Amino acid sequence: MHAVGVGECVPNTATPPSICRSVQVSPHTITGAHATTFALTRRSITITVPELTQLSPRVFAFSTGHANAYLWRHGRGVTLVDSGEVGRESLVLDAIRRIGRTEQDLVRIVLTHWHHDHSGGAAALAELTGAQVCAGRADAPVIRGQRTGAPAVLTPAEEPLMARIAGQVAPAPACLVHRELDDGDILADPDIDPHAELAPGAVVLAVPGHTPGSIALHLSGERVVLTGDIAGHLKGEHIALGPFNTDREQARHSLRRLATLDVDAAGFGHGTPITRDAAVALAGWTDPLAQ
């Protein structure tokens, strides 16, 4: 094994899930928000529109390209879990509109860890919307740009995968973190809307190992867990321990903990969400890149 710097991560494959689609629209429907996502052709304009997967009544998944992101609709607002890489902000805003909210409704951005494919868009989105940024305590200084993130320790099986994806994601701009999260913290709707009907909100689970400050979110009312990069899932395959960990044994321990949750749906940092019987799938996790 040897240590390398890592700022992006894709489990078991360099190909993210195919949950983006392109649509053809006439030029007059284009707005400024799409400016970074369309390509002009002679006869039409193609916009990449995030295709949403609904995990529960209020939780939605979409791909930001190299990684997944999630929207939790609550009260009159919405929480974004992971921002995607820098430059995908308009795609995130499109997804927010598609669940019936506006960019002014984005009240909170939760970052599962500091890697650039998960945190790169947070600074711009927070500035645009005024959303509060939350992240695990140990990763917060990296997200703020105050220090460099700890390198991953690669197994031999991970080395060619890293070689394929290295350099594909731009570094994340420094981002203010308003709230540092610890294990057991609750992201409650009453924090932002005392009349919100959903309780108890999302419980923060510290799941170190991928990075020291990695977190997962357990939305017990929705029967959903969002794992971050502790786990990944390719359609038709077992849930797998995510690659590129700072401490693999710690990561395995963290995934064992998530596998005890009683949930119906699970969303991963990369790969296909599971929308039913997720607890059974989590209990059957594997570690195919261990050697």
Ligand SMILES: [Zn+2]
């Ligand atoms: Zn990662």
